[in-house]
Each structure stands twice: as structure tokens, then as C-alpha cells.
Amino acid sequence: VKGTVTEEEDKNDDNVEIKKNDKPYLALGENLTAEQRATVLALMGIDSSKLADYDVVYVNNAEEHQYLDSYIDSSKIGTKSLSSIVIIEREKGNGIQVSTNNITYCTVGMYKNALATAGIENADIIVAAPFPISGTAALVGVFKAYKEMTGDEIDEENIDAALHDLVVTGALESSGADSDEIEGMIAYVKQAVVEHDLSDESEIRKAIEEGCKKFDLTLTDEEKEEVVKLMKKIGELDLDLDSLLNAAQS
DSSP, X not given: OOXXXXXXXXXXXXXXXXXXXXXXXXXXXXXXXHHHHHHHHHHHTOOGGGGGGSEEEEEOHHHHHHHHTTTSOHHHHOSOXXXXXXXXXXXXXXXXXXXXXXXXXXXHHHHHHHHHHHTOOSEEEEEEEEEEEOOTTHXXXXXHHHHHHHOOOOOHHHHHHHHHHHHHHHHHHHTTOOHHHHHHHHHHHHHHHHHTTOOSHHHHHHHHHHHHHHTTOOXXXXXXXXXXXXXXXXXXXXOOHHHHHHHHHO
């Protein structure tokens, strides 16, 4: 790759690497220039001259707006699809491992929480962009590539809840709270909702209060309300408890 490549790092990065015998699946932003694509692939550890050896799908801007417009101002999504991902299926027990490159808004923990909500299990994922961007649209790429990799459709309800998870967590972190504590609280409450089949709003609110106490957080009434809405959605999904426990521990 010619020129200077900037790279934003996340302190909780899992340092995912593509190994020699891996069979990765790629979802690339449709609007990457040739030079930007080479940069993204280099950040993923992929030789761009060997791209034909990989299974590749492309994510377009219309798809990003289709899934994200309900939660994010369309101006923040923009008009170009640039964020890209590579995903590798791993054996049971691996859990979700994530690395990011040039992603400035979405943290590793935010992705893990959202991917667990989507029902994705046992995968190594690298999210990359040619220069620093938010990374919110990268989840759309994960969903497309995961379908190609496993042959399994991700239910629309899971996709919607996963994106809602990402947006709610990001909004809470934007208020100035510690990102690790917010992500831990969300994972804790999510685990409680699924493990104890919580559907009553008062029970969910109690779990949120316990989570805030455990992670030393203070939320406004409006913030708690947003978490309640998210957890009610998650409570209606058919999620694997062991996978959630793994993600929550991580």
C-alpha cells in the first residue's frame, strides 16, 4: 500500500489474525476506490492480489440506510459504503472475537454485544476502513458475510435488535460514561433477561438497576427507558444462553 495508512486502535482489541488454513468471508464496501480497498485489505492482513481466492460480497449504501435509518440520522450514514469486514468461522467455544482498524465510534465491546444479540456465535471478525470512520454500517457487512459463510439467514428481528443494541450502547457512551462499564452493564442485563426469561417491565427495570449498581453507573430516566425498550426486544428473541454468557464474560 502506497502512502500513509492511519489506524485507530481499541484498547480491548482481540488482535484477530487470519491464519494460513482459514477460509475467510469478506464483505467490502461497494464504494471503496482501488487504493482504499488495498488499504482495507492490508489492515486485515490480506494480500489484495489474492482477493480472488476469497468469498466476497459487497455492501451498498442503500442497504446501510435500509437497516440504519430507523436508528441513526441518515446524514451520519452518508452516501458511500466504505466500512468492510472479514469473518472466519471458528469451533464451538471460541465465542466472538473482534478487531477493529480505523473505527472511531463503535468499540470492540459494542460490536460484541450487538453480534451476540444477532445470534452470531464462534467467529473471528476484523472490521476495517481506509481512514477513520464511525463503523456503524459494518454490522450490515457482518450479517451478509455470515449468511454466505454458514448458509443461515439471520432473522430480521435479530438484525433490528442488534442494530438497536449498537445505537443504544453508543448513545450511553456518548454521554460521557466509561465505555467498558456501559458495555458490561448492557451484557449483564441482557444475560439476566435471557437467562430468567424476563418479560415484565418491572423485572427488566430491576435488572437494569442491579446492572447499574454492579458497574457503578448512573443513568437518567430517559436512558433507562431506552435500555428497557432494547431489552424487551431482546427478550422476544430465541438466543443461546451459553453464547450470551461467553459474550458477557468477554
